Amino acid sequence: xxxxxxxxxxxxxxxxxxxxxxxSYLKSLFQSSNKDNNKIEPTFAQDxxxxxxxxxxxxxxxxNKENTNIEIQQEKNTIVLESEYIVTIRMVAIxxxxxxxxxxxxxxxxxxxxxxxxxxxxxxxxPNKIRVFSAAxxxxxxIFDMNQLENLKVKGISxxxxxxxxxxxxxxxxxxxxxxxxxxxxxxxxxxxDTGSSLSIQRERYIxxxxxxxxxxxxxxxxx
Numbered sequence: 001x002x003x004x005x006x007x008x009x010x011x012x013x014x015x016x017x018x019x020x021x022x023x024s025y026l027k028s029l030f031q032s033s034n035k036d037n038n039k040i041e042p043t044f045a046q047d048x049x050x051x052x053x054x055x056x057x058x059x060x061x062x063x064n065k066e067n068t069n070i071e072i073q074q075e076k077n078t079i080v081l082e083s084e085y086i087v088t089i090r091m092v093a094i095x096x097x098x099x100x101x102x103x104x105x106x107x108x109x110x111x112x113x114x115x116x117x118x119x120x121x122x123x124x125x126x127p128n129k130i131r132v133f134s135a136a137x138x139x140x141x142x143i144f145d146m147n148q149l150e151n152l153k154v155k156g157i158s159x160x161x162x163x164x165x166x167x168x169x170x171x172x173x174x175x176x177x178x179x180x181x182x183x184x185x186x187x188x189x190x191x192x193x194d195t196g197s198s199l200s201i202q203r204e205r206y207i208x209x210x211x212x213x214x215x216x217x218x219x220x221x222x223x224x
């Protein structure tokens with residue numbers, strides 16, 4: 001009887017020791033699993049630059065537009081337009097065809113633009129008739145030769161506003177876009193930004209925000 005009791009006690013001790021060892025083994029596996037889950041995997045945070053690159057490029061383009069010169073060559077003369085900041089909008093035919101010179105000139109005049117030296121059109125705005133934007137031939141030398149109007153073929157127009165202006169620049173930009181949309185409708189054309197991409201509503205709003213930013217910056221500089 002005594003022998004059976006010792007056998008049972010020893011068997012129980014061995015069983016308990018086995019259970020404890022097994023629990024310890026499971027615990028070590030669980031901890032190891034947690035360590036693996038908590039490992040810091042390599043990330044591609046540097047790839048975020050891809051998503052902000054457009055913004056960075058736009059800011060660079062904004063700074064590059066400052067102190068820009070537009071040169072329009074007419075025969076041997078070079079006309080240089082100096083400006084701190086220039087807004088440029090292009091217009092081409094939807095089917096990429098050419099416009100006749102008479103059609104272009106007639107449409108520009110109908111929308112209040114005046115042909116002046118050195119061969120470009122200007123638009124005057126407000127009670128003081130401030131020149132707010134101009135139109136040049138999209139291709140060199142950039143002029144509209146009225147003496148060759150019958151033979152003139154135009155692939156597109158480059159509209160540009162040179163800042164600062166002696167009037168409210170935001171209102172001037174809005175007026176410019178209103179006129180350009182009427183011209184686009186008359187000529188069945190397409191408006192493009194300065195990179196040649198289609199001028200979407202979002203892009204137009206962004207350009208307008210750039211004008212606002214420039215105007216506020218310019219006002220602040222003038223008060224220093």
